[in-house]
Amino acid sequence: MVLFNPDSTGPLRYVHNFSKSIAGAESNVAIALARLGHDVGWFSKLGNDEFGSYIKSIIRGEGVDVSRVVVDSENNTGLLFKERFAHVDPNVYYYRKNSAASNMTIEDLDLDYIRSAKILHVTGITLALSENTRQAVYKAVEFAKANNILVSFDPNIRLKLWSIDKARPTILDIIQMTDIVFPGKEEGKLLLGTDNPKQISEAFLNMGCKTVATKLGKEGCYITTKHQSEEVRGYTVEKPEDTVGAGDGFAAGFLSGILKGLSLRECGQLANAVGAMATLVRGDMEGFPTLDQVKKFMGIEEHIER
Incomplete structure (x- = not known):
């Protein structure tokens, strides 16, 4: 989506100026990984409009391969507006119903391209957009599993997109096919009825997930495998x-x-650091660091690249 970030705080009815950027959970992860020095590709569907061209240009400029992005001449690119108040999380307003991305289908996937990957990352947001996008996520995950590609999944529950009664069975089903899952405590409460990190981890491991990295905000994270x-x-x-x-x-x-x-602990330390640095800058993806920047933030220079 194209993100419009208000230049002042307060209700949007009183805001007149906005800064334009991009937003999207999967594109955020792709950009952050590219900045850390990895080869990353991104699947999406964009409108045949100036906003779609803008998104594609920005993500390509961040070093992400956008060669598998599909251009849709029938539907527009989605939009997102933030509403900001001092020192609290912003409100968000989606304008993405019937957007190009919500019309992505199985036919828009390049399975041979997925076959070349080490990790496939998906989120619950794409599951929520439409039945078509849901089928595309399932197809990509099933193909990755059949080809021994790690599947990582962020539930990213957005109750403005679907109800928890609809989200819960689908998300729990995907988690059974997931190697790495990134729940938050609040998502654990919605999905499992508990915000206890140990209970969240145990439940997801019992479903077949291999690694559970529960996000605890400023407190850090709790990471669990079977061993x-x-x-x-x-x-x-x-x-x-x-x-x-x-x-x-x-x-x-x-x-x-x-x-x-x-190591598992080092993965958690790096994850915590990148997540923390993201909050230092206004915008969804602007604060993601390079590897050199995150090493300085963590106070280390060598062992993270061993």
Whole structure:
């Protein structure tokens, strides 16, 4: 989507000027991973309009391969507006019903392209957009699993897009096919009836997931596999500028650690750092760091690249 960020705080009825940027959970993760030095490709469907051209140009400029993006001449690119108040999370307003992205289908997937990947990352947002996008996510995940490609999944529950009664069975079904899942405590409460990180981890591991990295906000994260558990402290940001995108940064940092062969604890430390740095800058993806920047933020120079 194209994101319109208000240049002043308060209800949107009183805001007259906006800054234009881009938004989207999957594109955020792709950009964050590219900045950390990885080769990343992004699937989507954009309108044949100036907003679609803008999104494609920005993401390509960040080093992400957009060669599999489909241009839709029938539907427009989606929009998102933020409403900001001092020192609290912004409100968001979606204008994406019948957007190009919500009309993405199985036919828009290049399965051979997926076959070349080490990790396929998907989110609950695409599951929520439409029946067509839901089928496309299932097809991509099933194909990845059949070809021994790691599947990572961020539930990213958005109750403005679908009800929890509709979201819960679909998300829990996908988690059974997932290797790495990134729930938040609130999502654990919605899906499982508990916000206890240990209980969340145990439940998802019992469903077949191999690694559960539960996001705990500024407190850090709790990571569990069948054989290991790690509580990893977070980084304190006294006055975050914008918390949107922090979860996507966390996921990207964790996946970067997996790709680099880091230990579970080091993956958590990198994830916490990228997520924290995302909050330092206004905008969904503008605060994602390069590898050099995140190393300085963490106070390390060498071992993260071993």
